[in-house]
Amino acid sequence: MSLLEVEHVSSFYGDFQALYDVSLAVDAGETLAIIGANGAGKSTLLNVISGLFPNRGGAIRFEGRLIDRLPAHLRVEAGISLVPEGRRVFPSLTVRENLLIGAYRRRTGRWDVPAVLELFPLLAARSERRAAVLSGGEQQALAIGRALMANPRLLLLDEVSLGLAPVIVSQLYAAIPQIAAAGTTVLLVEQNIEQALAASKRVCCLLEGRIALSGRPADLSRDAIVTAYFGI
Amino acid sequence: MEWVNAVVQGVLLGALYALLATGLSLVFGVMRMVNLAHGDLATLAAYLALVVVQATGVNPFLALPVVVPLMMVLGYLLQRLLLNRSIDHGPLSPLLITFGLSVIIQNVLLDVFSADSRGLDAGTLENESIHLTDQLAVGVFPLLTFVVAVVVLGGLGLILARTQLGRALRATSDDHTAARLVGIDHRHLYAVALAIALGTVAIAGIFLGIRTTFGPSDGPTRLISAFEAVIIGGLGSLWGTLIGGIVLGVAQALGNQVSPSFQLLAGHLVFLAILMFRPHGLFAPASARQT
Amino acid sequence: MSGPNPAAPRFRVVQATRASRVTAIGGLLLIAGLASLPAWGDAGTMNLLTEFFALLALAEMWNLLAGYAGLVSIGQQAFIGLGAYGLFTFADLAGLHPLLAVVVTAGVVGLIALVTSFFAFRLEGGYFAIGTWVIAEVFRLLIVSNKAVGAGTGVSIRSLAQFGPDGRIAITYVLALAVGFGAVAVCALIMRSRLGLSLRAIRDSDVAARSLGVDVFRAKVAVYLIAAVGSAVAGSIMYMSLLRIQPTAAFGVGWTAWMIFIVIIGGLGRIEGPIVGTAVFIGLRELLGDFGSAYLIVLGTLAVAITILAPRGLWGLIEDRYSIGLFGIQRRLVAAAPMIEAQTPDAAGKSEVG
Numbered sequence: 001m002s003l004l005e006v007e008h009v010s011s012f013y014g015d016f017q018a019l020y021d022v023s024l025a026v027d028a029g030e031t032l033a034i035i036g037a038n039g040a041g042k043s044t045l046l047n048v049i050s051g052l053f054p055n056r057g058g059a060i061r062f063e064g065r066l067i068d069r070l071p072a073h074l075r076v077e078a079g080i081s082l083v084p085e086g087r088r089v090f091p092s093l094t095v096r097e098n099l100l101i102g103a104y105r106r107r108t109g110r111w112d113v114p115a116v117l118e119l120f121p122l123l124a125a126r127s128e129r130r131a132a133v134l135s136g137g138e139q140q141a142l143a144i145g146r147a148l149m150a151n152p153r154l155l156l157l158d159e160v161s162l163g164l165a166p167v168i169v170s171q172l173y174a175a176i177p178q179i180a181a182a183g184t185t186v187l188l189v190e191q192n193i194e195q196a197l198a199a200s201k202r203v204c205c206l207l208e209g210r211i212a213l214s215g216r217p218a219d220l221s222r223d224a225i226v227t228a229y230f231g232i
Numbered sequence: 233m234e235w236v237n238a239v240v241q242g243v244l245l246g247a248l249y250a251l252l253a254t255g256l257s258l259v260f261g262v263m264r265m266v267n268l269a270h271g272d273l274a275t276l277a278a279y280l281a282l283v284v285v286q287a288t289g290v291n292p293f294l295a296l297p298v299v300v301p302l303m304m305v306l307g308y309l310l311q312r313l314l315l316n317r318s319i320d321h322g323p324l325s326p327l328l329i330t331f332g333l334s335v336i337i338q339n340v341l342l343d344v345f346s347a348d349s350r351g352l353d354a355g356t357l358e359n360e361s362i363h364l365t366d367q368l369a370v371g372v373f374p375l376l377t378f379v380v381a382v383v384v385l386g387g388l389g390l391i392l393a394r395t396q397l398g399r400a401l402r403a404t405s406d407d408h409t410a411a412r413l414v415g416i417d418h419r420h421l422y423a424v425a426l427a428i429a430l431g432t433v434a435i436a437g438i439f440l441g442i443r444t445t446f447g448p449s450d451g452p453t454r455l456i457s458a459f460e461a462v463i464i465g466g467l468g469s470l471w472g473t474l475i476g477g478i479v480l481g482v483a484q485a486l487g488n489q490v491s492p493s494f495q496l497l498a499g500h501l502v503f504l505a506i507l508m509f510r511p512h513g514l515f516a517p518a519s520a521r522q523t
Numbered sequence: 524m525s526g527p528n529p530a531a532p533r534f535r536v537v538q539a540t541r542a543s544r545v546t547a548i549g550g551l552l553l554i555a556g557l558a559s560l561p562a563w564g565d566a567g568t569m570n571l572l573t574e575f576f577a578l579l580a581l582a583e584m585w586n587l588l589a590g591y592a593g594l595v596s597i598g599q600q601a602f603i604g605l606g607a608y609g610l611f612t613f614a615d616l617a618g619l620h621p622l623l624a625v626v627v628t629a630g631v632v633g634l635i636a637l638v639t640s641f642f643a644f645r646l647e648g649g650y651f652a653i654g655t656w657v658i659a660e661v662f663r664l665l666i667v668s669n670k671a672v673g674a675g676t677g678v679s680i681r682s683l684a685q686f687g688p689d690g691r692i693a694i695t696y697v698l699a700l701a702v703g704f705g706a707v708a709v710c711a712l713i714m715r716s717r718l719g720l721s722l723r724a725i726r727d728s729d730v731a732a733r734s735l736g737v738d739v740f741r742a743k744v745a746v747y748l749i750a751a752v753g754s755a756v757a758g759s760i761m762y763m764s765l766l767r768i769q770p771t772a773a774f775g776v777g778w779t780a781w782m783i784f785i786v787i788i789g790g791l792g793r794i795e796g797p798i799v800g801t802a803v804f805i806g807l808r809e810l811l812g813d814f815g816s817a818y819l820i821v822l823g824t825l826a827v828a829i830t831i832l833a834p835r836g837l838w839g840l841i842e843d844r845y846s847i848g849l850f851g852i853q854r855r856l857v858a859a860a861p862m863i864e865a866q867t868p869d870a871a872g873k874s875e876v877g
Contacts, residue, residue: 073415088413093402101400102414150414318831321834325830327648331780332787335819336820339819343817456657459650459653493667494668500664507645507646
């Protein structure tokens with residue numbers, strides 16, 4: 001039984017259909033990357049899994065349990081944490097307070113404030129600063145750290161690299177293996193194909209709301225990926 | 233000397249205005265909602281205390297432990313069952329609903345209690361005063377009011393700054409969608425915010441009821457006082473609201489010295505002046521002043 | 524770039540619909556019929572209709588502010604009171620003909636509103652609402668402290684006595700008719716104009732409208748001024764009927780309560796709404812008026828319920844059911860070339876905009 005099972009899930013923005021009958025499974029402990037062009041539906045998929053958007057049709061199972069009806073804040077309690085696109089840290093709270101509020105649901109696990117600050121040393125120096133004054137990279141680290149504070153079984157990362165310089169992106173991605181090693185399953189969404197392939201054990205490509213390609217990075221040819229990505 | 237006395241009275245009254253304003257400010261901070269029934273809820277609390285006092289004969293202060301929790305529960309339910317739904321319908325909706333509630337509360341109070349002025353009698357406490365100097369006396373009750381107001385405001389400030397609940401309220405205020413992502417049920421938190429607001433409004437309403445007489449249609453005046461205190465002090469700052477209340481209280485007290493009928497107008501004029509020259513209030517946080 | 528292609532069809536923008544033409548003609552007939560009432564009707568009916576049309580005008584003004592410009596005002600009573608006291612000042616004190624006094628009052632109130640707008644627009648949303656109330660309170664307090672206008676006891680309008688009791692009622696009624704229909708017509712004209720287009724854009728999205736070059740601030744101030752003048756004129760007429768001006772009542776928030784309830788129940792954001800709302804309001808009052816505060820409790824509860832359950836009011840329900848709009852506000856493109864006559868729908872357009 002997989003940790004997360006998405007079965008034939010569709011999603012709509014009003015009349016516009018963003019996801020068509022998407023199915024995928026994520027096994028415990030693995031790191032899965034979802035790639036695709038802008039508007040392919042990657043973020044929508046994460047939003048549906050995290051509970052921010054409803055799914056119409058299909059089912060979502062987490063740890064064997066149906067979670068379609070579970071509101072977003074209770075999915076956090078169940079063990080799913082989303083690091084949203086655009087980071088969305090709480091600007092008027094300090095770094096430390098952002099981390100503390102991340103533990104709102106009080107799930108037990110190895111992630112606490114010292115552990116997160118050890119994972120992201122650049123945050124330690126800024127722990128009493130308000131999140132609004134942090135740089136983009138620091139905010140991204142903070143957003144990831146905040147999600148970790150909930151000790152999730154499944155961590156969803158939405159476009160970590162967006163708007164950040166490559167060197168910062170590399171630093172952030174260096175943390176992923178450490179997170180995975182601690183036992184967290186990671187589902188990440190990326191436009192940056194290089195990073196996605198390097199960070200993950202398995203990759204899925206979304207094209208216009210449908211899965212166009214799926215497999216292990218080593219097994220997929222460049223051409224196959226490009227075709228699936230751009231749909232040509 | 234009378235003027236100094238007036239200023240002192242104004243400061244003490246101002247703290248009560250600040251207490252009254254706290255709920256309005258908190259609710260606006262967390263859910264960007266202005267509760268137009270705010271003043272009427274303070275009046276309601278005074279009437280509830282009256283009922284308790286008349287039924288049991290106790291001192292009005294002893295009605296606090298009954299009325300305050302009752303009002304807090306009322307606030308939670310009001311937000312959860314009615315106002316949360318209205319927030320979904322756009323910014324006009326909560327204004328219209330709370331205005332409707334204001335009218336309903338005033339008329340229900342009028343029906344049940346008639347238009348007669350009532351008072352809460354706290355006994356001899358109301359008449360005692362402490363003499364600071366030969367010519368300067370401060371009433372014990374106004375002083376007590378000041379202390380209670382500062383303690384409540386301080387307590388609320390501590391809760392907001394130091395506790396997980398306070399962090400949750402601030403986080404929800406910043407970004408309620410991101411709040412959901414850390415596991416916060418924002419609808420529950422909105423209701424908690426209104427519950428806290430109604431708790432502080434109840435304390436303010438009862439103290440106001442002891443201080444002066446009250447009637448069913450006092451709500452609007454209370455609302456305006458609370459609102460002016462918030463605007464003078466600056467949105468988003470709890471201590472700003474305290475200063476705002478004090479400025480308003482002093483303005484009214486000085487106006488009263490000129491002529492009793494000038495009291496309210498003096499307060500309004502100071503409010504309008506602040507609006508003209510410092511529209512963000514005296515203590516707006518730096519982020520607000522940049523806009 | 525080459526010039527326009529002569530072979531391509533040309534289009535024109537059309538707003539009138541069958542319904543709007545019917546409304547226009549029907550409206551004229553209705554005015555004519557109602558205007559003749561003094562000849563054959565009784566004083567009681569005329570007084571009731573006077574109140575109806577004055578309230579209708581107030582409601583249309585409040586609807587213009589809240590439903591179209593997104594400005595919730597709980598201080599329109601400032602201008603109603605000023606309209607009343609303006610009538611007293613210019614007709615009773617200065618001896619002008621009452622009609623002229625109403626016009627002069629309207630002008631003066633327009634200027635006053637320009638000043639108050641300066642303060643009011645420093646605030647937004649709910650705080651703007653309370654701010655308008657504070658402004659009303661300031662005027663009330665200023666009047667109450669001024670003996671020349673009767674201070675706290677109030678004044679009576681005597682300048683209409685020159686027309687005799689029947690004459691006064693008839694004249695006030697005809698004026699109310701003009702003001703009521705006028706308010707509806709003004710709102711319809713505004714909404715069919717560029718200002719109206721700006722307002723609907725602003726209502727849909729403040730930011731998007733701004734990015735397209737709509738001067739959001741100017742549009743809102745324009746609406747604020749129009750509503751102020753409209754409320755003042757309605758106030759003058761109302762007190763021509765009531766005769767006794769008491770500052771607490773004239774500047775009381777009760778007026779706002781009535782306006783809000785009428786517009787919510789009738790339908791916010793549609794010109795037809797206040798018409799339905801005023802009819803329901805007066806009807807309810809005739810039924811329940813004897814019960815005092817129970818009437819206001821019912822009204823308040825009804826307004827709260829409608830805000831949640833039927834946010835577009837009674838007219839909204841009718842509009843949803845029959846897809847109808849009486850005033851032809853929606854713009855449509857119609858081909859100008861005869862061979863491509865586009866099929867135009869009869870209704871005023873989709874229910875989202877109106």
